[in-house]
Amino acid sequence: MTVEVNPEAIAPSSSAAQDRQAYLAHLLVQRPSMNGLDEVRDRALSIAQERGLPSHRDEDWRFTDLSALYQTSFTAPTSTALALQDIDAFILAEAPVRLVFVNGFFAPDLSATDNLPAGLSVSTLADVGNLVELGQQPGMTEVFTALNTASFADVALLRIAKNQVIEAPIHLLFLTTGDTPIITSPRGLVVAEANSAATLIEEYVAVKADSYFTNAVTEVCLGQNAQLHHHRIQREAKTAFHIGKTAVSQDRDSRYALTSLSLGGQMSRHNPMVVPTAGQTDTTLNGLTLAVDKQVADTHSDLSFTGPHCTAQQLHKCIVDDRARAVFNGKIFVPKLAQQTNASQLSRNLLLSTKARVDTKPQLEIIADDVKCAHGATVSQLDDEEVFYLQSRGLDHNSACDLLVEGFASEIIDQLPIAEQRQTLLNAVLSQIR
Amino acid sequence: MTATVENLVNQPYKYGFVTDIEVETIPRGLSEDVVRLISAKKNEPQFMLDFRLKAYHQWLKMSEPNWPHVHYPPIDYQDITYYSAPKAPEEKKQSLDEVDPVLLETFDKLGIPLSEQKRLSNVAVDAVFDSVSVATTFREDLAKEGVIFCSISEALHDYPELVEKYLGSVVPINDNFFSALNSAVFSDGSFVFIPKGVKCPMELSTYFRINTEGAGQFERTLIIAEEGSQVSYLEGCTAPMFDTNQLHAAVVELVALDDADIKYSTVQNWFAGDENGKGGIYNFVTKRGLCAGKNSKISWTQVETGSAITWKYPSCVLVGDNSVGEFYSVALTNNLQQADTGTKMVHVGKNTRSTIISKGISAGRSQNSYRGLVRMGPKADGSRNYSQCDSMLIGSDAEANTFPYIQVQNNSTKVEHEASTSKIGEDQLFYFAQRGISTEDAVSMMISGFCKDVFNQLPMEFAVEADRLLSLKLEGSVG
Incomplete structure (x- = not known):
């Protein structure tokens, strides 16, 4: 893995950079202790330190102000016991398999993992020890992702065996609870082996918690001809901070469809990053962002093709009300190898109040000539x-x-x-x- | 088929000759003394020297922008000649007869005849050679209507109050690195003033020519259209072929008052470097129009075919209520050319409207990026924008990028953006072939169809010229 070193992070040129460095050090102290995976975590730690935290001067964070986050101090998460009735509202009867994590720790009492359908295995770090697939997806050197890798308390591992089709949706529920402001690092890893198919619902919610910071990462690895319908629902508390990465790699002929809903958090950011590593894949990215009051909701998607004959469709919608702000940056990269790509992207934004604000940037970078790529954006009331x-x-x-x-x-x-x-x-x- | 398309694009650059003329240059390098020297050479009023010095000190504090999607080795600003002019008698020429015949011949060769018998009957031309303006045609005819059309150096002597009032009002000194550099060292350029209620009787045009090797060209254009006036202005440019890169950092400022209408067209054909990317002009230009008055309109049309690197965003700041901004662009890159170009439409006033039509064609190993900004300010009630940017790729090594920034802070506005990327399809070529049309002709037809929305905006004579220029440039690259 090559790591680009940001010179500013090593030699802070201003007091603001020093403040960010100090804040990162503060976050890195708030790591729950854990056995195993030392090598992976240590490497992520050094990447996070080399990268440093971004400011609005970084192009990727130009429209999203992190200063409110940098002014809040968080403590390490603790494993908190919740009763089943506390999460009653989130239980989905039609998703019999459920993995629940509280503050990033696996909660076996709240989960439902008996009667697994054939071909599905669910596990956590305690069961598997070493995970070869962990941290292998694209975008792992981004600072918040590295911070998650260095800090997670547990990993939700879903593995769908070769040639198996799992009919019922699998529910992955990440809960945050507690009165003190904590930083949690939920982590998911989905491995869909060749010719398998599944539906995943990944949900972020709060129970009796308001001020906290969720720094989530979910990795998805699709084998040849595998199919995953991925539904990511972010319903954090209105005062929480949420930064999430969905890192996906797709092997030949695989199909990946993401539906991402972003409703909560005073500042939220979602980075779906999809890399089809071979040709003939199909990718669908759909998103809905709702921002009200003074919320800032940001989506930065990145789709980078590497092989030929791929198709992709993206539709991102934002509803912005009050004094809220929505940010969308959708990048599609088509290198020379990705001939015959057919990609379309549309950003549609609805402004419901006079003070609402939208910053959108659909972005196409194309080096292959035999492609069809189109993008569009609309903003209106x-x-x-x-x-x-x-x-x-x-x-x-x-x-x-x-x-x-x-x-x-x-x-x-x-x-x-x-x-x-x-x-x-x-x-x-x-x-x-x- | 590949061979024919490639041949189509690789036409030699026919403006690459050097005029052998005695020139007066100052030593390379930039310092406060150089700024004072340029100002003294042009015998400028005190306010101008102050303006330049302020810009120079500002420039020292700034750093070169690194966000454009272009790559080039660092520029040594101390290795550029900041002033170069054909040697001439002290006084300004009273008539064309006194202009050095070698210069007239040069412009003849470029297709811009200045002498009275040959010149175009309906276009007034200001010809700029390196750092100075050599001649301006039809000045008397224009003066009858009250239109002022002269070089900016002359304007500084004859109409200092106008220049002082408007210079730097649209593009402030510290706007960006290159505009600050230009403000410190600009040598010449055109000045246009259209008084209240006057419809300029003919097209105005400036032709820029870089001749001296190692010289940078820093021109400054200022166009002011008073209430209810109208003007159409065209700019063209060429340079000889040199192995080294030359810097061209111009600033253009347009001011449109109530009900005024400015149309600014550019056909840019600076030397683009050879097929290996050697030489060529770095075209780092700041162009901005201010629709200051109600119902005013500024329209930019550009055909960008030359330059090794283009970094240019002709913009409209729509302050006056109901004002209109337009941007029509064709940007063609071939070989190793790089272009990062687009526009900015900043809506400030109510019911302002803007239209962006951008067509990018990239061939060879070139990079062509559209970068645009549409900003709806909090008070821009009822404003509208429509943007369309299409890219065409010719050859599998060419690159086309789009970076549209859309920032909306008012919910009664409407913004629409569309972009597409494609190539000339085999089926399309086959369709033409079926009807007996050769690949080359088919490609050039399709390209002129692709660019038609933009060419339609150009003044008649130049639309024909632009179409021809494009097919020449593309000769050999399609197929």
Whole structure:
């Protein structure tokens, strides 16, 4: 692994850089102790230190201010026992296999891992000890990802065996709880072997917690002709900080579909990073961001092809209300080897208030000539004519607006596999903007 | 087929000759003394010297931008000649007859005849050779309408109050590294003033020519359109072929007051370097228009075919309510050329509208990036933007990138952006072949179709010229 050294991180040129260095040192102290994986964790530690924390001067963080995060001090997470009724609201009857992590620690009492379907194995670090696949996905040298690798308390490991199709969705629930501000580092690893198929629901929620920092990483490794429907739902507390990475590698002929919902957190960021390592893959990235009050919700996606004949579709939608701000940066990189790529990307943004703000940048970098790539972006408020049309059919103004927002959000939410959860999330979205 | 397309792109650069003329240059390098020397040579008023010195000191504190998607070795700013002019008698030429015939011949050869018999009947030309303006045609005719069209050095003597009022008002001294450098050392350029209510009777045009090896060209253009006036302005540029890279850092400022309309077209054909990327011009230009008044309009049209590296974002700041900004661009890169170009549309006033149409064609091993910004300010109620950027790739080593930044702070605005990348399809070529049209002709037809939206915006004579230029440049690269 090559590590690019950021000179500024080694020799801080300003007091601000020194402050960030000190803050990183503070975060790195808050690591739960753990046995095993020393080599992986130590390497990640040094990467994090070399990289240093970003500021708004870094192009990747230009629109997202981290200073509020840097001003909050966090303590190390502790394993906290919760009762099953505490998480009742999050249990999905239609997803019989459930792995629950509280503050980053595996909670066997809350999980449901009996009666596993054939071909699915779920485990944590205690069961497997050494994990060869861990930390092998792209984007591991990014500072927050390295911080997670150096700090995680446990790993949720899902392995779908060769030629197996798992019908029911698998539920991965990361909970944060507790009164004191803590930093948690949830970590997931999904390995889908050749010709397998599965559906995963990955969820981030809070139980009786408000001020905390979730720094999550999920790695996904798809074998040849494997298929994964990945649903990532971020419903953190309104005052929390959330930075998440979804790092995916796709082997030949594999299909990966991500639906990402970002609803919570005063500052949230999601970095889906997908690298098809061979040709003929199909990638779908769909996202919905809701930002209200003073929330800042950021999505930076990165799709880098390496082989020919791949297809990709991306649709990212933002609903921004009050004084909130949404940021989207979608990068698609098509190198010379990736001939016959067919990729499209669309960023659609709905501004519901006069103080709401959107910064969007769909970005295409193309070196291959035999490709079809298109991207688009739109930003607007609700269309007066559409509202008028609904009013002319007897809806009052507010119901008409609600219906239009519901339609806008449903395009993404409807892709979730469980009807009950779709309704819950749609209600959550609508209740926020009313 | 590959061979024919390649031949299509690789036409020799026909403006690459050097004019052998006695020139007056100052030693290479930049210092406060050089800035004072340039100012003294041009016999400038005190405010101008102060402006230059302020810019120079500002420049010393700044660093070169590194965010563009281009790569080049570091520029040694002490190895550039900052002033070079054909030797001339002390006084300014009163008529064309007094201009050195060698210079007239040079411009003739470039296709810009200045002498009275040959010149274009409906275009007034200001010809700039290295650091000075050698001639401006039709000045008297324009003066009758009250239009001022002269070199900026003359304007500094004849209309200092106008220059002082507007210079640096759109592109401040400290705007960026290259604009600060330009503000310190700019030598010449054009000055246009259209008084209230006047519709400029003819096209205005400036032709820039770099001749001296190792000289940088730093021109400054200032166009002011008063209330209700209209002007169409065209700029063209060429340079000889040298092995070394030359720096061209220009600043263009446009000011449109209430109901004024400025149309600014550029056909840029600086020497692009040879097929191995040796030599060529570094074209680092800051162009910005300010729609200061209500209902004003600024329209940029550019055809970028030359330069080793282009770094250029003609922008519109839409301050006046209902003002309109437009940007139409064709950027062609071939061989090892690099272009990072686009526009900025900053909406400040209410009901402002902007349109961006950008067409990028990259061939050979070149890099062509569109980088654009659309910003809707908090008070830009009811504003609209539509952007479309299309890229065409010719050859599997070419690179096309798009970096559109969209920043919206007002929910009553509407922003739409579309981009696509494609190549000329085999099926399309086959369709033409079926109808008896050769690959070369088919490709050049498809390219002119691809660029039509932009060429339609150019003044008639130049649209034809641009179309021809593009097919010449592309000769041999398609197929």
